[in-house]
Amino acid sequence: MLNPNWLGRLAAYHPDRPALWFRGAWLTYGELYRRARKAAGSLRALGVATGDRVGLLAWNHPAYLDLLFAGPLLGHILTPFNHRLSLSELKALHAYTEPKVLFFGEGFQEVAQALDPKALPLEALLEAEEAEEALAVGLEDPALLLFTGGTTGLPKGALLPYRQLLVNALETAFAWGLTREDRYILATPMFHAALNALATPLLYLGGQVVVEERFRPEEYLELVKAHRPTVLFLVPTMFQMLAETPGFPEADFSFVRFAISGGAPCPAPVREAFRKRGVRFKQGYGLTECGVNCFAFELEEAEAYPESVGRPMPHLWARLVREDGKEAGVGEAGELWLSGNVVMKGYFRRPEENEKVFVWDGERLWLRTGDLAYRDAEGRYYIVGRRKEMFISGGENVYPVEVERVLYDHPAVKEAAVVGVPDPRWGEVGAAFLALRTPLGEEELKAFLRERLAGYKVPKHLIFLEELPKSGPGKVHKEALKRLWKERYGQA
Incomplete structure (x- = not known):
């Protein structure tokens, strides 16, 4: 049986190994786990119990991982809020999820206390004694409540169980060829998919994560110079901003094994700019509701077919379904359906939305992604856009x-x-x-x-x-x- 509290095991294996860099200093695996136990103790003192949502409104910060890794010891559900939303949008999401407690980072006190007058600063997370190591969750218990894009109406909260986080970490590490020697700069927002895109897979292996609070291209290049990341993971707009930064032509990327673009197809001119700097590219694909890394590619093949996202992860099944419900043929576009242990439990308090996206065919449960794709004769998949x-x-x-x-x-x-x-x-x-x-x-x-x-x-x-x-x-x-x-x- 998989262990939801795997960080505790790693902290015993290599307590002094650097795990997370933030604001000029490294936290070791032992320190990271002690922080998680303190967070669990602090939450318990605040009356947080199994199943309660714990909200977080902050820039990228170790507190996201403190709350995530405290989850197996207490059973709460980390619920990070998008700090880019308006106050009215945040109020709607706060009312929808009803967090037991809300924590805020620097610069967000006024907004957070408008949502909850009793909201607490991040420092309050580490004030209590360390909680005991007793496991409070099972693999099907929810660890994260992540909001979908929310481009129309109120975003839905996808409940991601520990089973999903663990399987995604294992599959990503295996299919992407990650090792404990890998390091990356976490610059995409931690309120979204950054937590389980590459941070948890790398930490699961004993790798290293460098946290950038807010993405600034010039600062990112300085972090590249200082920390020599072996893997780059950004969305296309970030890669483009880097390529247009004055220091980019002189930046050293010789230690980078590959870069992965997520969220949307990366424009060819951007890929070419990085290729000229010796960086090899893969196109990623994932969605909040189904892990976050759904396809994989060998690097040589990814470079030969740059518009493809590759083939499904080893323990993920994929179908392409036409409007008439029949399977799409080779080269024919259809809606992408996915099935496997990385599929979410469902949308929080949205049974009607669950009925729209889940399809049971008698053998397995399928998630309708809403994305259109086609596959070629060799089984490579290509995303052509959202169905809508x-x-x-x-x-x-x-x-x-x-x-x-x-x-x-x-x-x-x-x-x-x-x-x-x-x-x-x-x-x-x-x-x-x-x-x-x-x-x-x-x-x-x-x-x-x-x-x-x-x-x-x-x-x-x-x-x-x-x-x-x-x-x-x-x-x-x-x-x-x-x-x-x-x-x-x-x-x-």
Whole structure:
């Protein structure tokens, strides 16, 4: 049986081995576990019991791991909040999840106490005596409550059990070829998937994690120089920002074994910028509801097929299902369904949403991801976008990701996102929102696209912005772009 309290075991194996770097100092595995036991003791003193949610509103900080690793000793559910949300949005999420206690980091006291007048600073987490090591959870008990993207309406909270965290860590370590000698800089938001994307798999192996409180490209390059990470893990917008940082051309990446781009397809020009610096790239794919690392690739094959996310993890099953419910054939797009021990328990207090995403076929439970994908004859999978983002123009399916990839091939394009908008003749057409590096005429760009895409795929509308809006995890916020279109042109 898997052990939810694996950090306690590792702290006994190598208590003095460096585990986590933060604000200029390393925490060893022994120190990290002592912090977890103190956090469990502090929570117990505050009346927190099994099943209670414990909220956290902070920049990246060891407190996320303190609360996560204290979970097996007490049974609470870590519930991190997206600090980029408005106060009204946070109030709605706080009312939805009802945390027993809310902790806040530097700069968030006013917001946190507007949510809960009794909210406590992070320092209160480590005030009590260390809790005993008795296990308070089973593998099916929830460890994390993570919110989905929330681009439409109130985000849903996905309940992730200890079973999911452990299997994801094991599969990621195995399929990505990680070792205890690996080190990475955690710069993506810990309120989202950063906790279980690479941090817990590396810590599970005895590796090292460097925490950057807030992603700043110049600081990240300094951390690369100081700590020599062997693996890079960022979302495409972060990789792009690094590539555009003045110090990037001189930065030493010789110690990096590979980089993984998560959250969205990484534009080819960005991958090429890192390739010139000797960094080899893989494209990742995952979602909050199903672990976070769902596919794997050997590095050589990943470089040969850069648009692919690879093949399903060893203990994950995948299907592609057409609109008519039949299996999609080779090269044919269908909705991606996943099944395995990394699938969530369900959405917190949302039974109606669970009915929409779970399908039982008599042999196994499937999660409908809402993503469209296809596979080639060799079994490699390619993500073509969200099902709800696909639009039909003149009877033809248009996948925005395909168009965006071509837009990024133009050297003047810095950021690109395509959405379907109403059209009286064609039903729907593409509207491309763009941020540019250098001036570019609309007709010049359309001519570039016509050489590379079928006519119906070329966006009818081009809208130029200084910067595209982003969601909490750093993805382009397409619902915000649709609202912008509606405001400007009076159409949904």
